[in-house]
Amino acid sequence: MARTGVTRNLLLPVAIAIVALLLWNTPVVYPLKIFVVFLHELSHGLAAIVTGGRIERIELSAAEGGLCVTRGGSPFWTSSAGYLGSLLWGALILVLASRSRMDRLVAAALGLLTLGVTLLYVRSAFGFAYGLLAGAALAVAAWRLPAAALDLLLRVIGVVSCLYAVWDIGSDVLFRDVPGSDAHALATLTGIPAVVWGVVWVGIALAVCGLTLRATLYRTE
Secondary structure (H helix, E strand, O other): OOHHHHHHHHHHHHHHHHHHHHOOOOOOOHHHHHHHHHHHHHHHHHHHHHOOOEEEEEEEOOOOOEEEEEEOOOHHHHHHHHHHHHHHHHHHHHHHHHHOOOHHHHHHHHHHHHHHHHHHHEOOHHHHHHHHHHHHHHHHHHHHOOHHHHHHHHHHHHHHHHHHHHHHHHHHHHOOOOOOOHHHHHHHHHOOOHHHHHHHHHHHHHHHHHHHHHHOOOOOO
């Protein structure tokens, strides 16, 4: 790959991250943050399904809150999957956008997944409306957006997902004590303090972000 392409794939996520942080508490980033909350709750549900359980319902709130009610499955893995799950979703989207030419397929699949999960499991009024709009928007983007714009959109989603995962861990576990957080659930299960889980998750998140940035450098032609 040409040096200019490597430089672009290295600098573009960094630039997106800087702009996103500058606009973090504005309406520009807000819909993306809600989407990351959706991925967070979906990850809880998928962990429950993989370990033998099922999803009862998912809720999203306008205050960037979420809830995934599950039945059965492993409580440990289900509780662990939220922050790290949304992080891995973001990493996957960013790598696929950077290394492949499957942007339309990725956006369409993401849109259909969002619509399907919303129809099957989302039971809050705000979450249901948001899921339908977000899923439809992604499907339309996959069909109508120019290739360069769609590629940028996917990279923005990927970067914000990674950023918000790290931000959420710090906000909910390290910088303040949020009863009912995933870390508190694990603390109850294991006897290990919530802050320890927060430190472990931040370490994993930073490592994944570094590996993801490295993985984006070379694009498959």
